Amino acid sequence: MLKVLIYPQPARHIINVKLLAKILKNGSRATLLGKSGEQLRTFPLTQGTNELSINGFEPGQYTIRVEAGNDVIVRQIYLD
Numbered sequence: 001m002l003k004v005l006i007y008p009q010p011a012r013h014i015i016n017v018k019l020l021a022k023i024l025k026n027g028s029r030a031t032l033l034g035k036s037g038e039q040l041r042t043f044p045l046t047q048g049t050n051e052l053s054i055n056g057f058e059p060g061q062y063t064i065r066v067e068a069g070n071d072v073i074v075r076q077i078y079l080d
Helices: none
Strands: 004-007 014-019 029-033 039-044 048-053 060-068 071-079
Touching: 004 060, 004 071, 014 060, 029 048
Parallel strands: none
Antiparallel strands: 004 014, 014 048, 029 039, 029 060, 060 071
16 A cells, blocks of 8 residues: 655645655556646655755645655645
8 A cells, every 4th residue: 555745844945745655566656636636747656755946836735746656645745
């Protein structure tokens, strides 16, 4: 089972995505989605903590979808 920590909340320039799975599948990724669900940016993920740059995005509420193998976790994030 995939476990994920996403911080800080709200975020300014960087979102940290920490993958807590013991075995991570190749092709793991995080996708930043806009308010209407449009795909804004996709980031490859590795085991441990990943720093994702969110420079250039307007403040507000976004969705981040984390995929690793067949596991998918979706969380709301806030950008300052």
